Amino acid sequence: MSGSSSVLVASDLVRRYDQRIVVDRVSLTIESGEMVSLMGASGCGKTTLLHILGTLDRPDEGRLLLLGRDPARLSDAARAVMRREELGFVFQQSNLLPSLTARENVALPAWRATGQRRASLDRADALLDRFGLAARGDAPGRVLSLGEAQRVAVARALINRPQMVLADEPTGSLDSEASLAVLDAMAEVCRTGAALLIVTHDPNVAARCARRLVMRDGRLAPGASLSAVEDVATAHRTVV
Amino acid sequence: MIEWTNPVGRWVERELLLRDLAMRIGVSFFLASRALRESLLSTGLLILAVAVAIGFEVPSAANLQGYRGELLAQSLDDGFGDVRVRPGRGVVLHDAEALSARLAKVPGVLEATPVLAAPASVRGHGHDTSVTLFGVDPLALHHPYRVIAGQTLRESRDEVLLGASIAERSGLTVGDQVELRVLLSTYPRLVLDDGGYGVYTLTVRGLVGFGASNGAFVSRSFLAGEMGDDDLASAVLVHVRDHMAAPAIVPAVAAAAPGAQVRAWMDDSRYLHSSVRAVETLAGASWLMGVLAVGIPVLALLYISTLNRRRQIGLLTAMGFTRVDLFVTFLLQALILGAAGVAVGGLVAVALVRYLIAHPIFDWQSFVVRPVLTVHDLVRTAVAILGTVLIAGSYPAWRAARLDPSRILRGIE
Ligand SMILES: Nc1ncnc2c1ncn2[C@@H]1O[C@H](COP(=O)(O)OP(=O)(O)OP(=O)(O)O)[C@@H](O)[C@H]1O
Numbered sequence: 001m002s003g004s005s006s007v008l009v010a011s012d013l014v015r016r017y018d019q020r021i022v023v024d025r026v027s028l029t030i031e032s033g034e035m036v037s038l039m040g041a042s043g044c045g046k047t048t049l050l051h052i053l054g055t056l057d058r059p060d061e062g063r064l065l066l067l068g069r070d071p072a073r074l075s076d077a078a079r080a081v082m083r084r085e086e087l088g089f090v091f092q093q094s095n096l097l098p099s100l101t102a103r104e105n106v107a108l109p110a111w112r113a114t115g116q117r118r119a120s121l122d123r124a125d126a127l128l129d130r131f132g133l134a135a136r137g138d139a140p141g142r143v144l145s146l147g148e149a150q151r152v153a154v155a156r157a158l159i160n161r162p163q164m165v166l167a168d169e170p171t172g173s174l175d176s177e178a179s180l181a182v183l184d185a186m187a188e189v190c191r192t193g194a195a196l197l198i199v200t201h202d203p204n205v206a207a208r209c210a211r212r213l214v215m216r217d218g219r220l221a222p223g224a225s226l227s228a229v230e231d232v233a234t235a236h237r238t239v240v
Numbered sequence: 241m242i243e244w245t246n247p248v249g250r251w252v253e254r255e256l257l258l259r260d261l262a263m264r265i266g267v268s269f270f271l272a273s274r275a276l277r278e279s280l281l282s283t284g285l286l287i288l289a290v291a292v293a294i295g296f297e298v299p300s301a302a303n304l305q306g307y308r309g310e311l312l313a314q315s316l317d318d319g320f321g322d323v324r325v326r327p328g329r330g331v332v333l334h335d336a337e338a339l340s341a342r343l344a345k346v347p348g349v350l351e352a353t354p355v356l357a358a359p360a361s362v363r364g365h366g367h368d369t370s371v372t373l374f375g376v377d378p379l380a381l382h383h384p385y386r387v388i389a390g391q392t393l394r395e396s397r398d399e400v401l402l403g404a405s406i407a408e409r410s411g412l413t414v415g416d417q418v419e420l421r422v423l424l425s426t427y428p429r430l431v432l433d434d435g436g437y438g439v440y441t442l443t444v445r446g447l448v449g450f451g452a453s454n455g456a457f458v459s460r461s462f463l464a465g466e467m468g469d470d471d472l473a474s475a476v477l478v479h480v481r482d483h484m485a486a487p488a489i490v491p492a493v494a495a496a497a498p499g500a501q502v503r504a505w506m507d508d509s510r511y512l513h514s515s516v517r518a519v520e521t522l523a524g525a526s527w528l529m530g531v532l533a534v535g536i537p538v539l540a541l542l543y544i545s546t547l548n549r550r551r552q553i554g555l556l557t558a559m560g561f562t563r564v565d566l567f568v569t570f571l572l573q574a575l576i577l578g579a580a581g582v583a584v585g586g587l588v589a590v591a592l593v594r595y596l597i598a599h600p601i602f603d604w605q606s607f608v609v610r611p612v613l614t615v616h617d618l619v620r621t622a623v624a625i626l627g628t629v630l631i632a633g634s635y636p637a638w639r640a641a642r643l644d645p646s647r648i649l650r651g652i653e
């Protein structure tokens with residue numbers, strides 16, 4: 001393991017679906033505490049890349065180092081432990097188990113990791129409180145509003161103090177006000193020292209990230225500038 | 241393409257498995273019970289399916305067991321014994337007492353009793369009915385009949401036990417006088433007016449049912465005496481403890497009865513043997529039905545439940561739940577359902593069996609089918625059904641554990 005603070009080092013990742021290259025020789029390094037946005041037109045391979053970086057999918061070629069370890073060389077169970085202890089995920093919607101309460105949803109990864117139910121629930125309560133959701137702790141996942149549910153999901157992603165949070169359009173289903181609340185929660189992620197990779201179509205979201213990446217036809221556009229980001233965003237708006 | 245697993249990883253995984261086991265079960269149990277509460281209808285239906293299977297299977301098997309037991313008891317214990325010893329030549333045995341005493345000493349034999357048979361007719365209220373008249377030992381433990389009305393036979397020259405069917409056809413009942421005409425012959429011959437024909441007026445002391453309901457029974461010493469030889473018998477009936485083990489004792493019995501024909505009941509009463517086998521086959525078929533009736537709905541409904549929960553499976557995988565976690569969670573669902581169903585079904589079964597003991601499904605001439613249920617039977621069925629539920633539940637659980645998280649999180653699987 002190197003002494004650097006790189007959470008993630010990807011080199012020449014390739015992913016094909018039915019002969020079609022969806023992720024095309026992507027190389028990427030993310031340092032701990034970094035807040036990185038990833039934009040790109042619909043279908044350009046953002047979710048695919050995020051799943052590979054999060055060990056939910058495997059690359060066909062290339063090499064990935066997560067915290068100095070190559071997930072491809074780990075067993076299924078060890079990869080699960082990695083996701084549990086080092087990673088957090090937030091998806092666009094339906095992040096919660098509908099029959100569990102908000103606090104149970106948040107506590108679940110900690111309970112699984114430590115075996116301690118009470119302590120996990122206490123920690124969940126503290127996180128919910130931090131995100132202004134203390135009053136919603138006992139509400140079942142299915143009754144929470146979209147914005148509430150997304151913040152609960154962010155809390156859950158943080159409960160095991162991960163090294164990196166991967167978010168796939170976490171504000172994609174929200175209005176601007178709710179987005180803002182979720183973004184504030186996201187900013188908390190980096191304050192914990194974790195790196196954050198956030199896939200988004202929203203330039204306002206990208207604007208809050210120190211580093212902005214743009215993906216085009218499966219490739220990371222080199223040296224993407226803010227204006228490039230805005231170009232893509234406008235292109236997306238006209239398409240959608 | 242890059243391989244996901246490596247040999248070192250497998251060892252690591254095993255370590256992790258053990259260390260994780262305790263915490264895994266707690267969370268999995270929580271998730272399983274929540275999932276069941278989430279879909280109360282299918283949970284209720286599954287518990288019902290298991291409960292109905294047990295609630296039906298146990299009393300039905302107990303009834304068949306009771307029927308089989310009663311059939312054997314009536315036909316063998318209160319019938320013609322487990323092993324029958326008949327003359328090798330001629331129609332009678334001349335040294336019945338001595339032979340019976342010898343046979344009683346064969347290890348495993350409970351009792352050996354001689355019986356003497358003669359063709360006869362019964363006259364009562366002007367009706368004549370032909371019967372086989374048996375002379376039996378009234379003091380023996382086993383008799384080839386079961387008394388259903390009146391009293392059992394005594395050592396007497398004036399009393400007879402009458403088959404219930406004969407009594408019914410002739411309009412006779414306990415205490416009535418009957419005229420019995422008996423062919424007092426120990427070998428086939430023409431009946432002439434030469435005294436080979438005895439006429440007796442006897443009192444009906446009791447009625448006998450089932451296999452004996454077309455016969456009549458008097459004391460053997462009386463009948464044999466009338467035939468001119470006190471120690472005559474047509475057969476010696478040998479009783480053993482385990483009916484199904486009767487063939488095993490045949491050689492020992494044959495050795496003690498040289499020259500005689502010795503047959504186990506299975507060979508002697510093909511009809512009875514077929515009946516018993518038919519009951520056993522039926523019981524097996526009903527057992528299999530019960531198991532399938534549980535297995536199929538459990539498999540189908542749990543499979544549908546995993547399909548409905550694909551999104552949750554993807555989320556759990558992203559949260560770091562392993563395939564084993566998912567498998568255990570879904571299997572625990574099956575286990576909880578199975579345990580609940582078995583508990584409910586077990587109570588229903590015991591209640592039904594109690595009811596059927598009080599209200600038998602079959603009750604004719606003392607042939608009563610009362611369900612026979614042992615704790616062993618109940619536990620065996622419960623374990624079998626629970627095992628079926630687990631096997632049926634493990635396929636959906638395995639499918640759930642094998643889903644590709646990337647695909648289900650995109651909603652394309
Ligand atoms: N399992 C799969 N089999 C075949 N094709 C797939 C599969 N998963 C994704 N794809 C294709 O890969 C391409 C990239 O998909 P991906 O979801 O990564 O895009 P995206 O950039 O996240 O798009 P969006 O912004 O709409 O979410 C798409 O054309 C998609 O249809």
Ligand SMILES: [Mg+2]
Nearest residue numbers: 046047048168
């Ligand atoms: Mg996407």
